[in-house]
Amino acid sequence: MAVTIVGHSVTVIAPTCPAETRLYEHGRVIAEDFPADQVHEKLAAHPQAVLWLDLYRPSAADLAAVAEEFHLHPLAVEDAAEEHERPKLDHYPEHLFLNVYAVDVSTDPAYPPFGKTEISAFVTDRALITVRKAPSDTARFIERWESDAELVESGGVAFLLHGLLDVVVDGHISATQELDVAMDGVEDVLLEEGGAPRDVRMRGLRLRKTVAALRRAVAPMPELVASAMRKDLGLVDDDLAPYFRDVEDHARHAFDQVEHLRDRIASLLQADLAEQGNVLNDITRKLAAWAAVIAVPTALTGYFGQNLPYPGYAKPWGYIESIALILVSAGGLWLYLRRRHWL
Incomplete structure (x- = not known):
């Protein structure tokens, strides 16, 4: 994406990985799905526009090209390239960097019980650049932005960041609700007289493991969203502040639900163990x-x-x-x- 002049020719170094692009100006999409090598040209032609650039499994060269174009800090680029980074928000001189996890919980024993997608994002003055390290559905972000399109004119890049965080946090809440429903079925059997069959106990243990994995993705989110609203960052204005506070409230609710699920499954397993002891006695x-x-x-x-x-x-x-x-x-x-x- 960086522009290099060699003699009279112009060579554009652009990411070669799969990419998605959308350009917003005054509350509407003016361009989308254009090649990544046109990002510089689009931003120059529309000074009031903001960009969403999504990179799927970029290589080191891809990240280097984006870093040169948007003046990204090397430490942030390094974190975006690494996998299994903790959820966080870091402040660099010319941009913000955040790392979050979108989660997907399956309570069907035939499928993996828990999956997560690590999403890194650079937040600059005019662009939200997301880096995905596993397959995920970006259509949910687009749907959220389109449903709140009236905010983009006043919010700029902060509007795009709000949509991203809102979708991620809503996914966390949905995951806790699915696990809560799954525990209802386990609870009905675990609390029966005589103790539960072994397969039900093993399902309870798998649910406990899933809740522990979910907690690692959910626990840092309230602080992360609150950090994005700091006045010294100048990112969230008064119009968008209530929307970010709403996301923060949802993040705290998701964390409270996870803590409740941890206590609940621990109590259920302990009650089953006590019932087994009673049967043995x-x-x-x-x-x-x-x-x-x-x-x-x-x-x-x-x-x-x-x-x-x-x-x-x-x-x-x-x-x-x-x-x-x-x-x-x-x-x-x-x-x-x-x-x-x-x-």
Whole structure:
């Protein structure tokens, strides 16, 4: 994208990666899907316009070309090239740099439970440059900008940034709602008497892992949005400030929901563990009770099996008497344990 003059020819170095472009002026789109090598020309021809440039998996050369055109700081370019950067907003002399994660949660066991797309963005005076490191649907950003097109005239680049953050934060809220619904199904089984089957417990553990991954994407967002509204940055004017505060409120709500989900799934798993302990204690108590019942006839037959005379010894009615004694003793113990709910 940088312009290099060699003799009388002009060589334009533009990104070669897949790119999307849109140019806004006075609240309407005046150009879109034009080649990245025309960005410099479009901005020069429309001094009041602002640009959205999206780069998908750019190479180092692509980022270098964009950095030279828009005077991007090398540290910000380095962060945009690296993957798995934490969500943040950094202030550089000529631009802002932010890193956020758009998330996608699936509660269907047949599909991966959690996916996220890392989005880096440079915010300059006249351009919002996004860098995506994984496939994602940019149509959601465009739809949001078009639905709030009346704000673009007063908001400029801040309007584009608002749409980006709003879509990302709305995705976080949708993810928390899907996980909350999924936990309802797990809760119904986990809290049943006798403990949950192993597959349900494993699903609960997967949900806990998903919530932990979601928290890493959601937790920094309230502070990130609040930082974008700082007066010393001069990015958000009085007209757009309420809209950014709304996004911040949604970000805090998403974070609160994630914390609630963490507490909820931890409580459910703990309750299931306690129920399993209760079942184990019940089984142990029953085994001990049956051992006591069996011990009575064992003791009696062992005693009468000695070479000692007893009532009815060597007589037919003595055998019947011993059997009756065994049954009465064992039956009495069984009734006693039954009344105490040990059996």
